[in-house]
Amino acid sequence: MALTDADLVARVLLDDDHHAFAELVRNHQSSVRGLLRQLVRADVSLADDLAQETFLRAYKNLRSFRGEARFSTWLYRIAYNCFREEARKRKELVGIDEAQLEAEHDPHTTDPALRHDLAHALQLLPLHERTAILLCCQNGLSHDEAARVLEIPLGTVKTNVLRGREKLKRSLAAWDLTKT
Amino acid sequence: MNENLQEDWLDARLRDEAAYVDDGGFTAGVVQKLPARRVRHTLRAAILLGVTVVASIIAYLLSGGGWFIAEEVTRFALLPLPVIWLSAAAATVLVMAGSLAAVMSRTGGRLR
Numbered sequence: 327m328a329l330t331d332a333d334l335v336a337r338v339l340l341d342d343d344h345h346a347f348a349e350l351v352r353n354h355q356s357s358v359r360g361l362l363r364q365l366v367r368a369d370v371s372l373a374d375d376l377a378q379e380t381f382l383r384a385y386k387n388l389r390s391f392r393g394e395a396r397f398s399t400w401l402y403r404i405a406y407n408c409f410r411e412e413a414r415k416r417k418e419l420v421g422i423d424e425a426q427l428e429a430e431h432d433p434h435t436t437d438p439a440l441r442h443d444l445a446h447a448l449q450l451l452p453l454h455e456r457t458a459i460l461l462c463c464q465n466g467l468s469h470d471e472a473a474r475v476l477e478i479p480l481g482t483v484k485t486n487v488l489r490g491r492e493k494l495k496r497s498l499a500a501w502d503l504t505k506t
Numbered sequence: 507m508n509e510n511l512q513e514d515w516l517d518a519r520l521r522d523e524a525a526y527v528d529d530g531g532f533t534a535g536v537v538q539k540l541p542a543r544r545v546r547h548t549l550r551a552a553i554l555l556g557v558t559v560v561a562s563i564i565a566y567l568l569s570g571g572g573w574f575i576a577e578e579v580t581r582f583a584l585l586p587l588p589v590i591w592l593s594a595a596a597a598t599v600l601v602m603a604g605s606l607a608a609v610m611s612r613t614g615g616r617l618r
Contacts, residue, residue, distance in 0.1 A: 356527040
């Protein structure tokens, strides 16, 4: 039977079990790296550096995880803080590494042209709207959880999601949204 | 109705965008950078206790059965009373300062 995040966290805290922590990393690396790639405009190596920093901070501060929120929500919050610190340091983040992103997507799930347009439309959104959309619509967080990750009021998250959605729909108006 | 279909479509496409990112050695890289495993508390306590016992035995043997302790206690008891009081006060202050430093180091400098 697979262990839950709570079980794995308990093992790390009790026995400093590196195998348990590796399991946590394995379970969450995809979503954390995916989120960071979208946030840093797909600079894959920077996103992976930030993801590594995220997990190392998570390990160091695991005792502060109280289990009130999901482990993934807690991780997203650390990841977002890492991203903010990096953005502050760099001021301007680098451009899209589309070739690498294309290589890692399953080419059979969606029309490549549509995927390209969606990725482009996402990158055009202001950071606060993009982040809210990524957390709520792509990673399945509730508005409440996203508000906790971003440390902003719930109403602001809802507004950002709504505005982001509207802009995405406008950007993708050329596609027949209900048939594709 | 059409609005809802559009929202569903958009959510589905966004979820597609979040395709699985292959681990590709990422987890191994993170684990490699973790700090070395802590020695378990019980093991640490046993090591400390063992070292203390061994050191005490060595000190006892080297000092000729610990006679120097009895000699020093006798000499201390013969000192004038104010000197004994002063020594006791100084020892108390030292122990308190040590305890305070230990507490502050454990709480990262905060007392509350």
